[in-house]
Structures are given as C-alpha cells and as structure tokens.
Amino acid sequence: MRNLLGGDNFVTSRVDAAVGWARKFSLFQYPFVTACCGMEYMAVSGPQYDLDRFGAALPRFSPRQADVLFVVGTISQKIAPIMRRVYDQMCEPKWVVAFGVCTCTGGFYDNYSTVQGIDTIVPVDVYIPGCPPRPETVLQGIMLLQEKIQKQKQEY
Amino acid sequence: MSWLENIAQKFPGAVKVLPSPAGENVLEVTRDALLAVCAYLKNEHQPGFNFLMDLGGVDYLTFPQPRPERFELICNLFSWPQKVRLRLRVPVPEHDPVVPSVTSLWAGAGWYEREVWDLFGVRFKGLADHRRILLYDEFKGHPLRKDYPISRRHPLVSNEKMSAPGSNGQARTHRIKTPQPGANAQNMLLNMGPSHPAMHGVIHLLLELDGETVESAEVGIGYLHRAFEKDAEAVTWTQVFPYTDRLNYVSPLINNVGYALAVEKVMGLQITERCQYIRVIMSEVSRITDHLTCIAASAMELGAMTGFLYFIKVRDMLYELVEEITGARLTVSYVRIGGVKADLTPTFADNLRKILKELRIALDELHKLLTRNRIFVDRMQGVGVISKQRAIDFGFTGPMLRSCGVDYDVRKAEPYLVYDRLDFDIPYGTNGDNYDRYLVRMEEVEQSVHILEQCLQQIPGGEINVDHEGRVLPASEMADYGKFGRTKGLLQIEALTDPTLSGGNSRLRDNIFPDNKRAVLPAKEKVYGSIEGLMNHFMLIMEGYGIAPPIGEAYQAVEGANGELGFYVISDGSGKPYRVDVRPPCFALMSGFHEMIKGDAVADIIATFGTVNMIAGELDR
Ligand code: SF4
Numbered sequence: 001m002r003n004l005l006g007g008d009n010f011v012t013s014r015v016d017a018a019v020g021w022a023r024k025f026s027l028f029q030y031p032f033v034t035a036c037c038g039m040e041y042m043a044v045s046g047p048q049y050d051l052d053r054f055g056a057a058l059p060r061f062s063p064r065q066a067d068v069l070f071v072v073g074t075i076s077q078k079i080a081p082i083m084r085r086v087y088d089q090m091c092e093p094k095w096v097v098a099f100g101v102c103t104c105t106g107g108f109y110d111n112y113s114t115v116q117g118i119d120t121i122v123p124v125d126v127y128i129p130g131c132p133p134r135p136e137t138v139l140q141g142i143m144l145l146q147e148k149i150q151k152q153k154q155e156y
Numbered sequence: 157m158s159w160l161e162n163i164a165q166k167f168p169g170a171v172k173v174l175p176s177p178a179g180e181n182v183l184e185v186t187r188d189a190l191l192a193v194c195a196y197l198k199n200e201h202q203p204g205f206n207f208l209m210d211l212g213g214v215d216y217l218t219f220p221q222p223r224p225e226r227f228e229l230i231c232n233l234f235s236w237p238q239k240v241r242l243r244l245r246v247p248v249p250e251h252d253p254v255v256p257s258v259t260s261l262w263a264g265a266g267w268y269e270r271e272v273w274d275l276f277g278v279r280f281k282g283l284a285d286h287r288r289i290l291l292y293d294e295f296k297g298h299p300l301r302k303d304y305p306i307s308r309r310h311p312l313v314s315n316e317k318m319s320a321p322g323s324n325g326q327a328r329t330h331r332i333k334t335p336q337p338g339a340n341a342q343n344m345l346l347n348m349g350p351s352h353p354a355m356h357g358v359i360h361l362l363l364e365l366d367g368e369t370v371e372s373a374e375v376g377i378g379y380l381h382r383a384f385e386k387d388a389e390a391v392t393w394t395q396v397f398p399y400t401d402r403l404n405y406v407s408p409l410i411n412n413v414g415y416a417l418a419v420e421k422v423m424g425l426q427i428t429e430r431c432q433y434i435r436v437i438m439s440e441v442s443r444i445t446d447h448l449t450c451i452a453a454s455a456m457e458l459g460a461m462t463g464f465l466y467f468i469k470v471r472d473m474l475y476e477l478v479e480e481i482t483g484a485r486l487t488v489s490y491v492r493i494g495g496v497k498a499d500l501t502p503t504f505a506d507n508l509r510k511i512l513k514e515l516r517i518a519l520d521e522l523h524k525l526l527t528r529n530r531i532f533v534d535r536m537q538g539v540g541v542i543s544k545q546r547a548i549d550f551g552f553t554g555p556m557l558r559s560c561g562v563d564y565d566v567r568k569a570e571p572y573l574v575y576d577r578l579d580f581d582i583p584y585g586t587n588g589d590n591y592d593r594y595l596v597r598m599e600e601v602e603q604s605v606h607i608l609e610q611c612l613q614q615i616p617g618g619e620i621n622v623d624h625e626g627r628v629l630p631a632s633e634m635a636d637y638g639k640f641g642r643t644k645g646l647l648q649i650e651a652l653t654d655p656t657l658s659g660g661n662s663r664l665r666d667n668i669f670p671d672n673k674r675a676v677l678p679a680k681e682k683v684y685g686s687i688e689g690l691m692n693h694f695m696l697i698m699e700g701y702g703i704a705p706p707i708g709e710a711y712q713a714v715e716g717a718n719g720e721l722g723f724y725v726i727s728d729g730s731g732k733p734y735r736v737d738v739r740p741p742c743f744a745l746m747s748g749f750h751e752m753i754k755g756d757a758v759a760d761i762i763a764t765f766g767t768v769n770m771i772a773g774e775l776d777r
Contacts, residue, residue: 032351034358034380035773036405039449039486043475046468061352076776078292079358079379081312082350108398111306111383112299113291121313132486 035073446717454766540764554719
C-alpha cells in the first residue's frame with residue numbers, strides 16, 4: 001500500500017496519521033495477569049476509572065486477537081517462557097506495556113526465582129512504575145502509549 | 157503427668173517433650189517412629205489430631221545453638237473440635253535426608269512434602285509423586301538451604317536465546333505430567349492455563365476428558381513463586397512486612413497482622429487495647445474486600461458482569477478508606493511489630509459507616525441478582541462438591557471447609573486480639589458445593605459488617621496530647637523545626653502526618669503502641685523532637701541493634717479470608733528472621749482441587765475455581 005501511494009510523501013504521512021488515530025482508539029489488550037498488580041488492573045477496568053474512555057476496555061484472551069500485551073505482575077523464571085510464547089503469537093503491529101515495578105525491573109524481588117524486568121525477554125513500549133501503580137498512573141501510561149502509536153510510522 | 161508426657165512414655169526413646177517458652181505443645185520425634193506416632197495421634201489418641209495444618213522444613217546449618225541434625229521436619233497438627241495444637245519436630249541428618257511420608261494418613265501431606273523436597277532437598281519414603289512443585293526441573297539445588305545463594309538463577313529464557321530472529325522454539329513451557337501409556341485412548345488431554353482467563357493467570361490444569369466430563373485432573377503450581385521465605389531470611393524483622401502484603405494481595409492487612417502476631421508471640425510482647433481493636437477493624441475491612449473480589453470475579457466468570465461492577469465499586473470505596481489510614485490502597489505495610497503504623501484518622505468512623513451503608517445496598521442488590529437466579533443456581537448447586545471427610549483430610553479451612561458443615565473458624569476457636577469480646581456468628585453450609593460457598597461468603601460479609609459496627613462502638617480512645625497552646629502541626633513543618641534545631645516544646649505538640657506519605661492525617665501515636673520499647677518505633681514527632689527519640693529510632697532501624705526476638709519459635713494462626721493463615725517463625729536472636737514459614741490457606745485447598753472437579757463438566761471448572769478463591773501470591777509464595 002505504501003508503495004502504491006508513492007513512498008514517504010505527503011499522502012502517506014496523512015494516511016499514517018489517520019491509521020494511527022484509528023489504532024490508538026481501538027486497543028485490544030491481552031492481560032497477562034499474574035500477581036498483586038492484577039487487583040489494580042481490575043480497579044482500572046472497573047466503573048470508577050473506566051478504561052472504556054480510551055477504547056481499551058475489551059480484553060482479548062487470545063493472543064491472535066490482541067494488539068497490546070499488558071504484563072501485569074511479577075514474572076517468575078517459571079512463567080517467563082509462557083509469556084514469551086504469548087508475545088510471539090501476537091500479530092503485528094503489537095505493543096507491550098510493563099505494568100508495575102516487578103515487570104519494569106523485578107521490583108523488590110531480587111532473588112533466584114524472579115525475572116529482573118520483562119525487557120530482558122520481550123521489547124517494552126511503555127513502563128508503568130508503581131507497586132502497584134495507582135489507577136491514575138495506569139491511565140497515564142495508556143495515554144502515553146496512544147501518543148506513541150499516533151506518532152509512529154504505521155505498517156499496513 | 158501432662159498428656160504430652162503420656163505420649164512420650166508411649167514411645168520410649170522415640171518421643172521427647174520439648175520446652176516451649178511461647179506456651180505451645182512441642183514434641184521431638186525420631187524419623188523412624190514418625191509414622192507410628194502420627195498414626196497414634198490421629199487415630200487412637202484423645203483428642204485425635206485430624207488436621208495436618210502445615211508441614212515444613214528447617215535448615216539449621218547456621219543456627220547459633222547446636223541441633224541434633226542439620227535439617228528438621230516440622231508438622232503442625234490440629235485437633236478439631238477439641239481445638240488443641242501440637243507440633244512435631246523431626247530431626248533429619250544431612251548425609252541421609254530421607255523421612256517417611258505421612259500421605260497415607262493425611263491426603264493433604266503430598267503437596268507439602270513435595271515442597272519440602274523442592275526447597276530443602278529432603279526426600280520422602282513412600283511419597284508416590286516426588287517431583288518438584290514450586291520450581292522446575294531445570295532448577296539445580298534447593299533454594300531454602302542456608303548455603304544456597306539467594307540470587308543464583310537458572311533462567312529458562314534469556315535475551316541471547318531470544319534475540320535470534322524467529323527463535324521462539326527456545327521458549328519451552330513446563331510440562332507437568334507425561335501422558336500415561338495405556339490410559340484410555342479415547343480420552344483427551346487438555347491443558348488449561350497457565351495463561352487462561354479464568355485461571356487467574358498462573359495455575360496450570362491438565363485435564364483428562366471423556367467428552368465434556370473431567371475424568372482426572374492434575375494441578376500445576378509455582379508460576380508465581382517469588383521466594384517469600386528466602387527473602388524473609390535476608391531482611392530485618394520489620395522489613396518482612398512489605399513481603400507479607402504481597403502474599404495474599406486481596407487481603408494484605410490480615411497477612412500483616414498474622415506475621416506481627418507470630419513475632420510478638422516469640423517476643424512475649426503485649427500490644428495496647430486500642431491497637432488490638434485497630435487491627436481487628438483493619439482485618440475485617442480486608443476480609444470484606446477479599447470476599448467482594450472473590451464473589452465479583454466468580455460471578456463475572458459465569459457471565460454476571462453486573463455483580464462485578466457493583467462489588468468493585470464498593471471495593472474501591474474500601475480501598476480509599478484503607479488508603480486514608482495506611483497511605484496505600486493495596487500494598488499497605490500497615491502493621492508494625494508492637495503496633496501499627498498510624499492511628500485512625502478523625503474522620504475514619506464516619507467514612508466507614510457511610511461505606512457500610514453502601515455495602516449493604518450492594519449486598520442486597522447482589523442477592524436479588526444472583527441468589528435465586530436460575531442460571532446462577534444451576535451452575536453452582538451440586539457442582540464442585542467435596543465431602544466433609546475429604547475436606548478435613550486435605551486440610552481445608554475457611555469458607556471451603558465451612559461449606560461442608562464444619563464450623564471451624566480461628567477467630568472463634570482460638571480467639572486472638574479482641575475477637576472474644578465481639579459478638580458474631582460463623583455461617584456454615586451443608587452440601588460442600590459452590591452454591592454453599594457463595595452463601596457462606598455472602599453471610600460472612602454481613603458478619604464482618606456486624607463486627608466492624610461493634611468495634612466502632614467499643615474501641616477505647618487513648619489520650620491524645622495537645623500542645624500547651626492547643627496547636628496541631630503538620631509533620632512536614634515539624635521536620636523542618638527539628639532540622640533547624642528548634643525543638644523546644646515540640647514534644648507536646650500534636651502532629652498531623654502528611655497524608656500522602658504516611659497514611660492520612662494521623663494523630664500522635666502514643667496510644668497505639670505498648671510501653672515496651674524493645675520493638676516499637678517511636679512516633680515521628682519524638683524522632684524529630686528529642687535526642688532520645690532519635691536514638692531510639694536509630695537503634696531499632698539499624699541492623700544488629702534493632703528488633704531481635706530471643707531465640708525461639710512460634711506458630712500463630714489467624715483467620716485469613718480463605719482459611720487458616722499460619723506463620724511459623726524461628727528466631728536465632730539476631731536482627732533477621734532465621735526462618736519464616738507460611739501456612740497458606742489455598743495451598744491445602746488447591747491440593748484437593750482435582751477431586752472437586754472430577755466428574756464435572758469442563759465449564760464447571762470455572763465456577764469451582766472461582767469459589768476456591770485461589771490467590772497465587774500465597775499459594776506459590
Ligand atoms: S509491582 Fe508490586 S504490586 Fe505489582 S506485582 Fe510486583 S510486587 Fe505486586
């Protein structure tokens with residue numbers, strides 16, 4: 001399609017912007033929920049914080065249908081391959097959100113069983129720190145992701 | 157002669173009564189006699205010890221006092237309905253770490269024994285299934301041994317392996333069971349989890365299906381093993397609190413309280429009455445949030461999204477209330493050894509009453525929506541049944557056990573804090589199915605509301621000091637005064653702690669801490685306002701000076717939201733715990749899960765799993 005429109009010119013960048021705009025408001029997330037952060041994940045999708053306002057309310061439990069991998073909670077060495085597997089199964093374009101410090105850096109678990117940050121296993125787009133992050137922080141993270149999606153060069 | 161000595165006499169040379177400063181019943185048993193002693197205790201002894209509450213290991217490699225052998229096996233037994241506890245300690249030599257398995261007596265022992273093998277490398281003779289349980293086959297060594305370095309990792313995936321394009325073949329998931337040759341060839345094996353929407357992330361079920369019916373099942377756990385017990389040995393006594401928050405993150409306050417009570421038991425510390433009430437209040441708030449979450453989630457998984465929305469709304473109000481007091485919604489770290497972090501705020505009682513009113517409305521609505529809803533009832537009634545006897549064999553506690561008709565609740569059986577002064581009922585069911593568990597939980601929420609109302613009435617005040625001019629200072633200002641040395645008169649001033657940093661606008665905390673100064677951090681006002689306070693604080697915080705319970709051990713049980721939550725702590729007299737062993741309620745529950753789903757349809761697993769209320773944080777620790 002890009003070739004058809006004649007490479008990087010005015011038309012494609014407008015199409016890029018339009019596609020980015022559409023994509024950022026229809027985020028289908030795959031919640032990979034393992035631990036305590038999941039409680040705040042529930043709160044975010046609950047009525048008070050209402051994830052629906054960002055077009056991101058509908059979780060997809062099949063990696064094939066998801067755009068954003070939400071890694072929520074501690075990733076242990078034992079579950080790491082499974083998370084990687086889920087990531088590999090997602091179709092492009094895809095993004096990853098690290099929800100909570102455990103996923104960002106390992107948090108305060110520095111021991112034999114925990115992975116020190118999921119970016120050692122999969123590429124991460126947005127880091128949401130906090131143990132657990134407050135719902136407001138999560139919403140900010142989602143807005144940052146939307147900004148990133150809007151600005152990036154679109155594949156289609 | 158005490159009954160303990162009677163037992164010792166019955167097995168001369170094999171059983172010894174051990175002294176216990178914490179006032180517990182402790183026997184030392186040789187490993188050869190273990191099986192015979194356990195059989196006697198369970199079947200012949202009066203009272204009979206029908207519950208194996210906890211089974212764990214200890215490595216005494218670096219213990220300051222000499223021990224007969226390097227390892228020790230710990231069995232915590234409980235007798236219901238006589239309410240007697242007994243602990244067996246079995247020395248296990250390093251050169252031949254083998255003990256007889258007690259699975260023939262208590263079905264629930266299997267998982268505990270696998271865990272001891274996994275973490276300590278002690279083998280069990282007669283244990284049918286001897287694989288690792290929390291860790292994976294590729295793991296080398298046994299991490300809870302004292303000579304295992306805390307950060308020696310055995311990663312299954314790493315960046316290098318992953319960076320090669322398209323190399324997802326390296327990502328090897330863990331196999332929990334190899335299909336048995338000769339098993340019914342028509343049956344299908346189905347994996348559910350570890351990443352499955354209804355498996356709450358981290359449980360692995362391998363099902364053998366005949367059509368839609370579950371013929372047999374195997375549960376794989378350990379996907380959220382975060383080494384709580386190893387971490388607890390690496391930090392000071394106070395620093396364990398944040399880790400306890402994250403055990404059962406749906407009711408973190410109860411975990412805080414349980415650990416604090418266990419340490420206080422070793423230290424022989426008495427806390428003030430007001431503080432006891434505060435702990436009860438916070439525990440009950442936590443229990444409500446836990447039950448709300450459990451019911452909301454299981455209703456949602458059966459399609460009743462409305463229930464989820466109603467309950468999560470109220471839960472959020474409770475979270476905000478908790479935040480007002482503790483400074484955090486979820487990971488609170490509120491309790492301290494000898495007290496709690498901050499007093500209740502002046503507006504607490506009003507806010508709580510308002511929320512309880514909302515809660516009652518939500519409960520009513522949910523009753524209308526679900527309790528006699530045909531779809532809901534059909535999917536819950538007669539599903540996930542477990543008999544009373546099997547529940548006891550597996551060591552079930554909490555709402556799961558009560559749904560089978562056993563009204564065991566730690567709050568009544570062995571009242572801790574001020575539960576003996578409060579009037580409440582223990583709801584229990586008869587059928588042991590999902591529906592009864594749902595009803596038990598709904599009623600327990602009611603009872604917790606009842607407890608909270610009584611606490612609000614009964615809680616004694618403490619004096620609250622106010623400055624000679626009646627001033628109240630914000631803590632930040634107080635800190636500034638302190639830094640500039642303008643400390644004259646600060647001691648009498650009441651301080652308002654910073655709401656964002658230290659949990660609400662709390663008052664001077666003298667009235668919630670015991671007089672005993674061995675363990676209790678002084679109030680911030682004292683730290684900033686006087687050199688004694690500063691020194692006191694410093695001494696308690698610095699490792700090697702601070703809280704150091706005398707050499708000893710204790711097991712303390714509290715009623716967690718899904719069953720008996722026990723902490724077994726050992727102190728070697730230093731500033732760090734020597735061993736913290738947790739008895740997580742859902743470990744026992746999940747060890748019997750395969751029996752509960754047997755014979756049901758695949759879709760019923762969702763409903764049953766929802767009412768177990770498995771929390772991976774405490775299951776895998
Ligand atoms: S970041 Fe904190 S709250 Fe989140 S999973 Fe890790 S320990 Fe739990």
